[in-house]
Amino acid sequence: MFDVHAHLTDEVIYGDLDNVINEAQTAGVRSFLVPAYSKNFWQRGRDIAEKYPFVYFAIGVHPLFIAEGDDPELRETLVKHPKCLAVGEVGLDYVPNDSQKPQQTAWFAREAAFAKKHDKPLVIHCRKAYSDLLEPLKEYGVPFLLHSCSCSREQVKPFLELGAYVSFSGTLTRTNAKKVLDLARFVPRDRVLFETDSPYIGTDKVRPPFVRPAQVMEVAEAYAEATGLTIEEAEKLTDKNAERFFVL
Ligand SMILES: [Zn+2]
Structure with a gap:
């Protein structure tokens, strides 16, 4: 299983990294993507990927971390690293409020x-901003992944038409997950990926900040149950999708 969104750089996980990784491997996780979402985490993302052969990383600035600024020189260096698979996580987030809309969209x-220049896909975080996401994606035409997506069928349609991949997180495992389960059945199987967004997104069994990459198995189980696949089939499918999307 591939957890395509695990914040191994964050203190609660990073402080216990060997154990977290061992536990995940015992559960069946084989690969991890660490989206380093602020420039202060980029080098740590790279260091983890260099230490563990099955860990990859991405670099970008999350919309809620824009105030921490950029480091153009460092990003130009890191994006060329052989284990840097994507630009992310980046995106738009109007949930706290939309006062930062002009800064975020720019x-x-x-x-x-930047992703287009370096021929990398985008890992996208989006909350309450889907309509503003569409135009730039059309304009730049880079492959992209909507991470922990929980929008409706109608909202996701135009993104799927642009080739979107969609990753499902712990939200899929919750008892009140009707809407996201519906989305999981709707997204074509060759566009689906699994993630935990650990330590941030709770599952039915584990609350944040205790979520770890091992919980991606819970997500896979929920997806398999919703779609009538076996776990093995879901794993094979999403591993293949990840290889295609990240060009592994
Ligand atoms: Zn994230």
């Missing part, structure tokens, strides 16, 4: 241009 356009 920043996102720069991230998309």
Whole structure:
């Protein structure tokens, strides 16, 4: 199983990294992508990927971390690293409020241009901003993944038409997950990926900040149950999707 969104850089996980990774491997996780979402985490993301052969990383600036600024020189170096698979996580987030909308949209356009320049896909975080995401994605035409997506069928349609991949997280495992289960059945199987967004997104069994990559198995189980696949089939399918999307 591939956890395509695990924040191994974050203190609660990083402080206990060997154990967290062992536990995940015992559960059946084989690969991890660490989206380093602020420039202060980029080098740590790279260091983890260099230490463990099955860990990859991405670099970008999350919309809620724009205030921490950029480091153009460092990003130009790191994006060329053989284990840097994507630009992310980047995106738009109007949930706290949309007062940062102009800054966020301008920043996102720069991230998309950067991804295009380096021929990398985008790992996208989006909350309450799907309509503003569509135009830049059309304009730059880079492959992209909507991470922990929980939008409706109608909302996801135009993104699927642009080739979107969609990763499902712990939200899929919750008893009140009707809407996201519906989305999981709707997204074509060759576009689906699994993730935990650990330590941030709770599952039915584990609350944040205690979520770890091992919980991606819970996500896979929920997806398999919703779609009538076996876990093995779901794993094979999403591993293949990840290889295609990240060009592994
Ligand atoms: Zn994340």
